Amino acid sequence: MSPTPERSLSMIVDINDDKQREEGLGVEEIVVVEKGSDPSTSSMATFGAASNANNPNKSAEVAQPPSDSVSSLAFSPKGNFLVATSWDNQVRCWEIMRNGTTVGSVPKASMSHDQPVLCSTWKDDGTTVFSGGCDKQVKMWPLGAQPVTVAMHDAPVKDIAWIPEMNLLVSGSWDKTLRYWDLRQSTPVHTQQLPERCYSISVRHPLMVVGTADRNLIVFNLQNPQTEFKRITSPLKYQTRCVAAFPDQQGFLVGSIEGRVGVHHLDESQQAKNFTFKCHREGNEIYSVNSLDFHPVHHTFATAGSDGAFNFWDKDSKQRLKVCYDWSKGAENHNPATAKTNIFLHLPQESEVKGKPRTGTSGRK
Secondary structure, eight states, X not given: OOOOOOOEEEEEEEOOOHHHHHHTOOOEEEEEEEEEEOTTSOOOOSBOBOOTTTOTTOOEEOSSOOSSOEEEEEEOSSSSEEEEEETTSEEEEEEEEEETTEEEEXXXXXXXXXXXXXXXXXXXXXXXXXXXXXXXXXEEEETTSOOEEEEEOSSOEEEEEEETTTTEEEEEETTSEEEEEOTTOSSOSEEEEOSSOEEXXXXXXXXXXXXXXXXXXXXXXXXXXXXEEEEEEOSSSSOEEXXXXXXXXXXXXXXXXXXXXXXXXXXXXXXXXXXXXXXXXXXXXXXXXXXXXXXTTTOOEEEEXXXXXXXXXXXXXXXXXXXXXXXXXXXXXXXXXXXEEEEEEEOOOHHHHSOOOOOSSOOOO
């Protein structure tokens, strides 16, 4: 059965408060349902949850979501601010607030690209947002000021990452290059040729993993960024959709359009720990894995898929911790002509995201 790109989700997991980060509390998991909910649902106030018919997790809906599919999400590393990019050419910023178990949002600002926006990231000081897209540009947006173009490619920019340890921005494009940018210069400090179009970048300095077309997975040691550290062919048989470096820099995850995730360790002595598993499937229907992200405290991870679900996993015990659905009636309740885009804020319980020892021997492989 061929993969079914019915709907898509994007997702991030983050903690912004230092005290909560230390205690493992207050995790905010953001799920974006693109073109996935009933337009008859009333608009949200600043605080509250959406209709249970389309929101069985009772998550809070972000106010004034984009008018077209969401392509990326990014939390500020220093404050309670969320940025989303969209195919409507817009980059939007919200302030996220929490009162006990209630989460709310206030739209703060927005800016435009000339064409659809595909990716975003924050500078580590939390003052500046970078975004890239189909206009072949990366824009730097100091919040409260006007955006400026800081990087250019010869084709759409698919992913970007700010590397604070190097004070550089890296951008990956469908022009088959990675380019490193010093914001004080108008030309890249280094251009790295890739074997194919860039699809995804993940950085945990000094580890950087790049996924490209033709199932190439390229590993860089950023202490020597001009040389590939390792290149492998994805263990997954279908097109790469997303990658995520391990928090301990010892390996990475890769997700594909075939509803499967690969867990890969870099150390040759750890290759026996590599495995793949199926996810985001229902019977013969197979859905893309569109986003991967690690929990910042427990180092478990979440996947978001085109089946409209997001799941939490423990790679060490090889088990799923929790499955959550953001729309409850599946494709049969989907009307592409009238569906709208939503962004939901979900506060996971610790039992959903904390790793636990395996109790049985059977597993999802």
